[in-house]
Amino acid sequence: MQTVLVVDDDPRMLAMVRRGLAFEGYRVLEAPCGQDALQVLRNGEVDLVVLDVMLPDLSGLEVLRKFRAAGEDTPVVLLTARDKPHQQVEGLEVGADDYITKPFSFEVLLARIRLILRKRSPDRSELRFSDVLIDLQRHQVRRGDRNLHLTPLEFKLLQTLMENPERVFSKPMLLDRVWGMEYFGDANVVEVVVSGLRQKLEEGGDSRLIHTIRGAGYILRED
Known part of the structure; x- marks a missing residue:
């Protein structure tokens, strides 16, 4: 069972993503802020992070910078309402693997997660x-x-x-x-x-x- 960490300060968004991913067979961890997210990432194995950019303490970009600076290469999907091209480029340059703008459908998020994890999985014959x-x-x-x-x-x-x-x-x-x-x-x-x-x-x-x-x-x- 693959583990996904969802980082968002919106309880409704957390609940929606959690229910959908759990239904699809993923183990879901949650964090409502950047500091909690970093603590979870330090404490255990996570296969992918769904990370909101707008958080109440550290921004999602700051969390991602710290995570990558520590040498971690766990894939990260950024969620944000900021849809300007230069803002998307900034997230990708910091180290995000994908970028989804709000509002979005869960089906789109699920497809992106599956694609990223499939690419990370070793090829099996x-x-x-x-x-x-x-x-x-x-x-x-x-x-x-x-x-x-x-x-x-x-x-x-x-x-x-x-x-x-x-x-x-x-x-x-x-x-x-x-x-x-x-x-x-x-x-x-x-x-x-x-x-x-x-x-x-x-x-x-x-x-x-x-x-x-x-x-x-x-x-x-x-x-």
Whole structure:
């Protein structure tokens, strides 16, 4: 689980971003001011910082300067109502990885966070869980000594679950991850694709790996 620190003195903004990120499976830490943010950053592992520029003590730019001066390269996304080009350039020159102007949609923030973290993650050529192997480069899947012939949606669904084993995914979360945020069709399509994927994984009497959590969603785990 990746950790995101959200720094903002607006309780409503903090609550909105916290709920959205927690729903997407991130661990969320909060700080209402610059000094608290620096203390959190000194005390623990943070994978990304969402940092408001206008804070009651230190400005977000001052926090970022101190953070970078300490040699830290954790990615930082700045939030601000200042939309002048030179103000955006200033934030990027200080060391921000991205810059979002207020007001903004949570979907835009989420997309920027995912992109930055994906670029920071080491490239992987394969995923393993139990006796299932996904070769990401060849787009192939094996279970034991069997080759599985999956549709593109089944492949992406299995990849999502194998990247997050033992985690429950609701239908809306899977629609977002697998079908994309632009999909507005019937959510029951998730059941259809899960059913097809299960049949291929369990062919020949192999044990069930994708389990239904009633009222919550689906989880990848061994019996």
